[in-house]
Amino acid sequence: MVGLADTIIQGVLLGGLYALFAAGLSLTFGIMRLVNLAHGDLIVLAAFAILALATWLAVDPFVALLVALPLMFGVGLGLQHLLLNRTLGHGILPPLLVTFGLSIIIQNGLMQGFSADSQRLQAGAIETASVSLGGGITVGLMPLATFGSAVLVILGLNFLFYRTALGRAFRATSDDLEIAELMGIDHRRIFSLAMGVAMIVATIAALYLGMRANFDPTIGPARLLYAFEAVIIGGLGSFWGTLAGGVIIGLAQTIGAEINPEWQILAGHLAFLFVLVLRPRGLFPRALD
Amino acid sequence: MLLQIKGLCKSFGSVVAADDLDVTVAPGEALGIIGPNGAGKTTLFNLIAGSLAPDRGEIRLNDRDITAASAHQRCKFGIGRSYQIPQPFESLTVFENLLVGAVHGRGLAERDAAAPCADILVHTGLIARADTPVRSLTLLERKRLEMARALATGPQLLLLDEIAGGLTEAECGALIETIRDVHAAGTAIVWIEHIVHALLAVVGRLIVLDFGRKVAEGVPRRVMASTEVRQIYIGIEA
Numbered sequence: 001m002v003g004l005a006d007t008i009i010q011g012v013l014l015g016g017l018y019a020l021f022a023a024g025l026s027l028t029f030g031i032m033r034l035v036n037l038a039h040g041d042l043i044v045l046a047a048f049a050i051l052a053l054a055t056w057l058a059v060d061p062f063v064a065l066l067v068a069l070p071l072m073f074g075v076g077l078g079l080q081h082l083l084l085n086r087t088l089g090h091g092i093l094p095p096l097l098v099t100f101g102l103s104i105i106i107q108n109g110l111m112q113g114f115s116a117d118s119q120r121l122q123a124g125a126i127e128t129a130s131v132s133l134g135g136g137i138t139v140g141l142m143p144l145a146t147f148g149s150a151v152l153v154i155l156g157l158n159f160l161f162y163r164t165a166l167g168r169a170f171r172a173t174s175d176d177l178e179i180a181e182l183m184g185i186d187h188r189r190i191f192s193l194a195m196g197v198a199m200i201v202a203t204i205a206a207l208y209l210g211m212r213a214n215f216d217p218t219i220g221p222a223r224l225l226y227a228f229e230a231v232i233i234g235g236l237g238s239f240w241g242t243l244a245g246g247v248i249i250g251l252a253q254t255i256g257a258e259i260n261p262e263w264q265i266l267a268g269h270l271a272f273l274f275v276l277v278l279r280p281r282g283l284f285p286r287a288l289d
Numbered sequence: 290m291l292l293q294i295k296g297l298c299k300s301f302g303s304v305v306a307a308d309d310l311d312v313t314v315a316p317g318e319a320l321g322i323i324g325p326n327g328a329g330k331t332t333l334f335n336l337i338a339g340s341l342a343p344d345r346g347e348i349r350l351n352d353r354d355i356t357a358a359s360a361h362q363r364c365k366f367g368i369g370r371s372y373q374i375p376q377p378f379e380s381l382t383v384f385e386n387l388l389v390g391a392v393h394g395r396g397l398a399e400r401d402a403a404a405p406c407a408d409i410l411v412h413t414g415l416i417a418r419a420d421t422p423v424r425s426l427t428l429l430e431r432k433r434l435e436m437a438r439a440l441a442t443g444p445q446l447l448l449l450d451e452i453a454g455g456l457t458e459a460e461c462g463a464l465i466e467t468i469r470d471v472h473a474a475g476t477a478i479v480w481i482e483h484i485v486h487a488l489l490a491v492v493g494r495l496i497v498l499d500f501g502r503k504v505a506e507g508v509p510r511r512v513m514a515s516t517e518v519r520q521i522y523i524g525i526e527a
Contacts, residue, residue, distance in 0.1 A: 184394030
């Protein structure tokens with residue numbers, strides 16, 4: 001029994017990390033129907049940014065994060081303003097091609113700058129610290145912090161979306177871009193801000209990605225896949241759905257790994273397929289398309 | 290002049306929607322536009338509001354050339370527009386629909402936008418529905434919201450596209466009263482409408498469009514009696 005409870009707790013906590021990967025994707029897809037194939041690579045880029053800042057400033061990754069957040073917000077703004085806004089509104093293909101190209105450019109750029117060696121964000125004692133939940137179950141402080149951060153990020157995004165002027169503009173633009181323009185909303189500016197916010201979430205995801213395991217410039221696409229699955233399981237446009245999606249994949253992976261370590265990744269994808277068959281629009285769909 | 294349109298042309302392939310159109314609107318005026326389906330009425334609104342770019346011609350608002358301005362800039366300059374088929378933001382509440390217009394169209398902070406938005410909801414009879422999600426509104430309420438939302442952007446010029454269409458006689462009368470109030474408060478109105486008696490209850494001048502051209506213009510009673518209009522309208526009714 002302890003074994004099963006332990007597996008479930010580990011799975012749920014792992015789901016927090018996947019939800020962090022996915023939340024930024026959910027945001028950009030929800031607002032501008034942009035399928036960002038470079039999202040995973042942007043997370044890896046943020047992880048390298050935290051690594052470089054931590055090394056350069058000789059500080060803890062958590063402190064480096066505080067510097068990386070505004071930097072990556074700027075990267076998101078600039079990327080959307082200079083590049084991605086030009087790809088939208090001409091069908092589904094241009095943004096796919098451009099973000100696919102961007103994914104390759106980021107990977108190779110990072111390879112050039114940081115080599116293909118795998119890296120790790122060193123956080124010291126907190127990495128191995130754990131807390132006891134009683135009943136013989138202990139959980140690591142890091143997975144707990146990851147999940148807690150995911151919940152805070154989702155709460156923050158929901159607050160932004162439903163309680164602020166910017167959020168109303170996000171929702172209005174998502175509903176009907178042409179009418180939003182008639183209401184005085186500059187949709188390009190809104191899109192740029194949305195990408196900036198998505199990059200803030202991606203940078204938080206990057207911190208936990210880099211502290212949990214080794215990373216190198218090429219691991220982005222695999223993270224993107226988990227993120228996509230979480231978004232689609234949850235239903236497009238629902239942040240809590242995205243968290244649920246992350247948890248479902250995390251659970252499936254840990255339970256799969258418990259049965260046979262080789263089944264870890266496969267079990268996650270099977271869970272995704274299973275949900276898709278039962279609920280093609282995801283568990284909590286908000287957006288209609 | 291508030292709005293000055295000169296030599297406006299727009300065609301879609303071989304279909305001419307605006308053919309060398311000249312239209313002016315004075316501040317605070319109420320102008321009606323009639324014409325058969327396909328005459329280019331809605332296209333004219335799209336050109337004025339900036340959803341479409343003209344092939345040729347010039348549009349000036351308060352003597353500023355806005356021909357190349359984007360739709361969101363024109364909204365800020367003072368053009369508000371309602372659609373024939375209401376197009377509210379479905380996932381927002383009634384109040385939020387107005388708030389978006391007031392914040393972005395008028396450049397108000399949300400805090401300052403709340404009171405004027407509530408005023409507009411009172412005047413358009415929607416205040417009881419303020420916190421309702423838009424998807425549960427009736428047709429009349431949607432039409433009112435369409436106008437209320439355009440008003441929230443603080444327009445000097447309000448473009449109404451067949452706002453009375455599909456309403457019952459009583460609903461139509463109530464809507465006319467609301468439009469009169471808006472006009473009396475100093476907002477210039479350009480109103481496209483098939484329900485001519487509703488239009489004539491408000492507007493002081495009438496333009497008749499056909500095939501993108503202006504075929505008649507002037508005092509409503511005289512325009513309605515002109516041979517051009519009779520020909521067109523007998524054509525419609527046959």
